Amino acid sequence: MATMQDVANLANVSLATVSFTINNSKPVSPKTRAKVEAAMKDLDYRRNAVGSALARGRTHVLALLYPALQHRFSPTSIQFFTSAADQARLRGYNLVLWPMSNDAEGVTELTSSGLVDGVVLMEVQLDDPRVGELSKSNVPFALIGRTRDTTGIPFVDVDFEAAVENAVDRLVQLGHTDLVLIDGGIGNQLLGGYGPVARTRKAFGEVTTQRGLTGSIMSGLHSSAGGRELARELAAKHPRTTGVLMMNEHAGPGFVAGLQQAGYRIPQDISILALASSLDTTGMSEPEMAVLISPADELGRLGVDILINQLEKKDQPLPQVLIGCSYSPGATMSKAPDRAVGS
Structure with a gap:
C-alpha cells in the first residue's frame, strides 16, 4: 500500500507539501498540486480520511446521541434521524447515530475522542x-428536547404544554368532561425524569383543573400488548371516561383494538386523540386515530442547524425554539355520548 512518502518521492516534492495538498491546510501552487495528485493516482494512494480530518482539527462529523437502551425507536424518532441527517449532508457534514445509555460517562468518552465536531442530544x-457533561466540554451541542433549567442551553422542542391544551380543548368542544391521559411512564424503558412525559403530565393536570374537568393519568408498557392491557384497565377503573389523550406510540394500536374487544364503539362511545405522534403510527389502528402530529422533520433540521451555526458562526446567540403540533382528524373523534360505557 502506497504511503505519503511514496507520493512525495514520485512527485519530487517534500512530505509536507503532500500533506498540505491532501489536507488543504496550506496554499499549494496549481502546478505542484497537479504533480502530487498525478502521483497519488499513479500509486493508487488512498488517504486516511479520519487522519486528514484530525490533522485539520475538524472531522465534519456530528453525533446524534440517542439512549437506545432506555427508549425504543419509533416511527417518529426515525423521522428525527432522517431529517437531521439530510440537513447535515446539505450543509457539508456527516451525521452518525450514536446509541448510548443516558449517563454522563459515555458522553465524556465521546467528546474527548476528537472524532466528532459537535453533538445533537435527543x-x-x-x-x-x-x-451537564456537554456544558463542561469544548464540544458544541444542541438539544432536541429541553432540561428543567434551560439557561444558556440551545434547544428545539415540541411545545408540549400547548399541545396538551389544544388536545383538551378539542375534546371539551365535543362535550367531553371526563378525560384520561395515557403515557409510557413505566417500565425499564423509561428515562428518569423524561422531559416530554413530565411536561405533558404537568400541563394535563393544570389544564383539566382550570377547566373544571375530571382528569386521570394511566401509564403502560411501550407495546401493543401494553396497549391492550391499558384498554382493560380503563374499562375497569374509568368507565365514565369518554375522552383519551394517547401519548404512548407503541401502545396506541393495541389500545384501540383492546377497547373494541371490551365492547366500546370508537368514536361513538369514546374519543381518542394521539399526542406528538406520527401519521405512520396512528394509521396502524382501525379506525385511524386522530393526532396532533409531532413536528419531527422540522425539529431534526433545526437541531442540526443550531449546532452547525455554533460551529461556523460562534458569535450568534444560542436559540431556544418551541414548535407546535399540527392536527389530523383521523376517525376517532366524536361528540361525547350521553353516558359512558358501563356507567
Whole structure:
C-alpha cells in the first residue's frame, strides 16, 4: 500500500507539501498540486480520511446521541434521524447515530475522542447528566428536547404544554368532561425524569383543573400488548371516561383494538386523540386515530442547524425554539355520548 512518502518521492516534492495538498491546510501552487495528485493516482494512494480530518482539527462529523437502551425507536424518532441527517449532508457534514445509555460517562468518552465536531442530544431528561457533561466540554451541542433549567442551553422542542391544551380543548368542544391521559411512564424503558412525559403530565393536570374537568393519568408498557392491557384497565377503573389523550406510540394500536374487544364503539362511545405522534403510527389502528402530529422533520433540521451555526458562526446567540403540533382528524373523534360505557 502506497504511503505519503511514496507520493512525495514520485512527485519530487517534500512530505509536507503532500500533506498540505491532501489536507488543504496550506496554499499549494496549481502546478505542484497537479504533480502530487498525478502521483497519488499513479500509486493508487488512498488517504486516511479520519487522519486528514484530525490533522485539520475538524472531522465534519456530528453525533446524534440517542439512549437506545432506555427508549425504543419509533416511527417518529426515525423521522428525527432522517431529517437531521439530510440537513447535515446539505450543509457539508456527516451525521452518525450514536446509541448510548443516558449517563454522563459515555458522553465524556465521546467528546474527548476528537472524532466528532459537535453533538445533537435527543430524549432529554429534566435533569440530564449528559447536558451537564456537554456544558463542561469544548464540544458544541444542541438539544432536541429541553432540561428543567434551560439557561444558556440551545434547544428545539415540541411545545408540549400547548399541545396538551389544544388536545383538551378539542375534546371539551365535543362535550367531553371526563378525560384520561395515557403515557409510557413505566417500565425499564423509561428515562428518569423524561422531559416530554413530565411536561405533558404537568400541563394535563393544570389544564383539566382550570377547566373544571375530571382528569386521570394511566401509564403502560411501550407495546401493543401494553396497549391492550391499558384498554382493560380503563374499562375497569374509568368507565365514565369518554375522552383519551394517547401519548404512548407503541401502545396506541393495541389500545384501540383492546377497547373494541371490551365492547366500546370508537368514536361513538369514546374519543381518542394521539399526542406528538406520527401519521405512520396512528394509521396502524382501525379506525385511524386522530393526532396532533409531532413536528419531527422540522425539529431534526433545526437541531442540526443550531449546532452547525455554533460551529461556523460562534458569535450568534444560542436559540431556544418551541414548535407546535399540527392536527389530523383521523376517525376517532366524536361528540361525547350521553353516558359512558358501563356507567
